[in-house]
Amino acid sequence: MEAIVAKLNRSRAGLLSAAERVPVERWQKRPGNGGWxxxxxxAHLTMVETAVxxxxxxxxxxxxxxxPFWKRLHLPPALGVLRLVKxxxxxxxxxxxxxxxxxxxxxxxxxxxxTLAFVEANRERDLRRWRRPHPxxxxxxxxxxxxxxxxxxxxxTKQIREIVKSL
Numbered sequence: 001m002e003a004i005v006a007k008l009n010r011s012r013a014g015l016l017s018a019a020e021r022v023p024v025e026r027w028q029k030r031p032g033n034g035g036w037x038x039x040x041x042x043a044h045l046t047m048v049e050t051a052v053x054x055x056x057x058x059x060x061x062x063x064x065x066x067x068p069f070w071k072r073l074h075l076p077p078a079l080g081v082l083r084l085v086k087x088x089x090x091x092x093x094x095x096x097x098x099x100x101x102x103x104x105x106x107x108x109x110x111x112x113x114x115t116l117a118f119v120e121a122n123r124e125r126d127l128r129r130w131r132r133p134h135p136x137x138x139x140x141x142x143x144x145x146x147x148x149x150x151x152x153x154x155x156x157t158k159q160i161r162e163i164v165k166s167l
Contacts, residue, residue, distance in 0.1 A: 001123045004143065005116065007150035012112055015045070015153050018160040019105060023167070027101040031166040036093075038163050041156050042104050043097035044089060046111055049149050051091065053115050055132060056142050060122065064129040067139065072131065074138025077151040083158055090135040119146060 022038040030037045036044070097104070127142025134140050140148060 001119055004146045004150070005119055007147055008112065008115065008119075008153075011150040011153040011157070015157045015160070016105070018157050018164065019101075021164045022101070022160065024101050026167055027104075028098060031163050033166070035159070035163070037098075038160050039098045039101070039104060040093060041159055041163070042108055043095075044091075044093055045153060045156055046097055046104075046108050047091055047094055048089075048152060049111050049115060052145050052149055053111075053118050056127065056130070056145055057118060059130040059132065059142065060125065060127065064131070067131050072139050072141075074134065074140055074144070075136075077134075077137065077140070077144060077148040080137070080148075081151050081154045081158070083155055087136060115146075115149065 019038060019042065026038075028037050028039040030040075097107070127146070128144075130142045131139050132145070134145075134148070
């Protein structure tokens with residue numbers, strides 16, 4: 001769990017550093033390439049982290065089901081950081097989460113606090129016993145899902161840096 005917490009803390013620090021470089025007046029402005037604004041990226045990250053932690057929280061309240069070896073295969077979540085392949089999010093963006101920069105970053109901090117509280121509460125539990133499929137990468141166990149949050153954040157940190165360069 002220490003490695004997961006360290007990954008989450010490092011990825012969050014990088015994301016916040018990148019987000020701070022986006023001027024408030026450009027926070028909700030989309031770059032010229034038709035991509036998401038920084039605000040939309042943070043809204044997406046907020047949604048995904050909330051969904052992952054909510055899902056893992058529900059899963060661990062049930063008995064884990066045995067999964068055959070071949071259904072446990074997955075791509076390493078670190079591959080997503082490379083941004084070699086751009087994919088459309090399977091979760092539609094909730095535009096109600098898009099707002100002013102400070103309020104959005106505060107909401108995002110609150111979500112991370114909830115994630116870290118979940119990790120702490122389950123520190124002694126083997127979350128690898130529970131598995132659910134990732135939409136693109138295969139079957140992740142509970143620990144891998146928590147690691148995925150950090151890798152996903154790193155992926156979108158790169159996107160925010162690209163937005164900053166385009167400003």
